[in-house]
Amino acid sequence: MSMIQIEHLTFSYPGSFDTIFEDVSLQLDTDWKLGCIGRNGRGKTTLFRLLMGQYTYSGTITSSVQFDYFPYPVTKPERLTEEVLQEICPIAEQWELMRELSFLEVEPEVLWRSFATLSHGEQTKVLLAALFLNEGHFLLIDEPTNHLDVRARALVSAYLKRKKGYILISHDRHVLDGCVDHILSLNRADIQVQSGNFFSWMENFQRQQSFEQAQNERLKKDIGRLQQAAQRSAVWSDRVEASKVSAADKGYVGHKAAKMMKRSKAMEARQQQAIRQKSMLLKNTETAEPLKLSPLTYHGDLLVSFSGVSVQYDGNAVCEPVSFMVRRGERVVLDGKNGSGKSSLLKLLLGEPIAHTGRVTVSSGLIISYVPQDASGLQGNLSEFARENQIEESLFKAILRKMDFERSQFDKDIREFSGGQKKKVLLARSLCQQAHLYVWDEPLNYIDIYSRMQMEQLLEEYAPAMVFVEHDQAFRDAVATKIVEICPLNGT
Incomplete structure (x- = not known):
């Protein structure tokens, strides 16, 4: 056991008037399993980079352990996975790697496949396994479960529970409750450390x-x-x-x-x-003002139907045929493993030309609002974004303010936003749009916990018709009225 000592840490990005950290002092035990939480843009990833020594700051950070960062940057993904992992943990024996992979239910044969051919979930698991084999290192784990399905998230959480000596940034309440023993909370006015899991911290x-x-x-x-x-x-x-x-x-x-x-x-x-x-009171209050939505009422009860639909990649079906209907007021979640074609089913609903069998029927005149999975390509300021998407700028910005955007963000290029802030831009656009059906593809990736709960309250109150893909179990439990299982054709 040793300590990570942070004293009088002050940091702001060059050229920025916004101070990310100001006179922060912390003491962290290297045996702890820390869950790091906080609003988007509050500096969670920045703290990791400071611990890694990537920025110049005032104050001191003292530690006797070496820090490793997840996700590990794989420079040549075309190499065999075994070679990539040997680079990460050169002193680990092959049997140790295979033991760790078994805990994560990853087949040993992935070691002899190109790293680039592994699924996102497999890449996440093998990198975590390798990093934990670096004995005596302290892991800085940055949102490992984004894009992972529900079962994969549970496996990663159970794996992390077996370990110690890490800080985990996550907005998934089930994942945090399953593995951490301390919470590192980046609050509005200060940073606090408390023993327990997320549930006890929130209470x-x-x-x-x-x-x-x-x-x-x-x-x-x-x-x-x-x-x-x-x-x-x-x-x-x-x-x-x-x-x-x-x-x-x-x-x-x-x-x-x-x-x-x-x-x-x-x-x-x-x-x-x-x-x-x-x-001195209420400095850390996290306000989550109620959001509003104006869904359109469709004249008929049936909005969408899928009949014997199976998505095809390169001429091969990837999932068993699926049949379901979406009616007014229903919030349907598509559930299935990564790679089972869930996002493709959403795109079929939107009319995209994706190879498939079966039939997708969208009722005449149905207006759809769509939140895509990927927000990385957003650019320009928020005013330009509103004009390009033909949404009311004042309403758009008012929604973002309620989602914890500072006014100083309004003139910045969206490319400078954090991943969570970019996703909030897409969600705010959808909330500005009046639609009969809301189609959201993993809308909560990178979104902070408070905004997730804010979305739950909104959807429960206004009860719009929805089809969505989301792996946050707490959100699904609160929002979904129907679950449609998407089964991979090979059953894996």
Whole structure:
């Protein structure tokens, strides 16, 4: 066991007026399993890069361990997976690699395949296995479960539970609850470390916010009452002082006026103390204002039907034929392993020319709003984005503000946004669009936990018709009214 010591860390990106970290001091045990949480753009990945020594900063970071970062940059993915892993963990024996892969339910034969031919899930698992074989290293794991299906996420979470000595950035509540023993929370005003999983942290955080809210309301009333009382005492003191002119006993009257003035000053001091106490409250409040949606009502009950549909890649079917219908008010989640064709089924619904068997029927005049999986190509500022997509700019920006965008973001190029902020841009566009059916493909990748819960509340309240792919189990449990299983043709 050793410690990672961070003292008076201050950092901002060159040319930026926004300070990412200011006078941060932390002490982390290298045996901990830390879950790192916080709003998009709050500096989680930046903290990893600072620990890796990639940026210049003020303050000190002291550690006796070497840091490894996930995802590991594979420079020549055409090499055999075994060669790639030997580069990552050169002292590990092959039997050790195979043991770790068995924990993640990865077949040993992947070692003798080109790394580039592995699925995203397989790449994630083999890189994690290799990094954990570097004994004595401390892992900085940056959102490993994005794009992984529900079962793969559960496997990764169970694997991480067996390990220790890492910080995991994740917005998946089930994954965090399954593997971490401490939470590193990048809050609005500070950074805190707390023992426990995400569920216990959230309970404590909400309890603290409720307590501070009650304190805030009490202090507001106290401040108002003290202010009025101080003003009354000051007025009385002035009146008594003025009466000295005609008073027979000027000493007595003066003493009475001084006493009233002293009382007024004491009340003012108590008022200032209450104001100071109030200013210390609710600094970390995470507001998630309710979002609004204006779905269109279709004249018929049936919106979409799939009949015996199977997606084909290179002439080969990738999934068993699937049949289902989407009716008004239904929120249908497509569930299946990575590579089973879920995204392709969504694109078929949108009318894209993808090879398939069976029949997809979209009701006449149906208006669809689509959130694609990939947000990497977005560019330009938000005003330009709104014009290009023919959405109302003021409404678009108001939604983003409710999703924790600062006004300073509005003039930046979207290319400078974090992955989560880019995905919020696509979600906000969809919320601006009036549609009969909302088709969302992995909408929550990189999105912070608070915004996920905000989306859950929105969809439960407005109950739009939806077809979506999403692997966040908590979100699916809250939102979906129907699950459609997409089975790979080979059953794997």
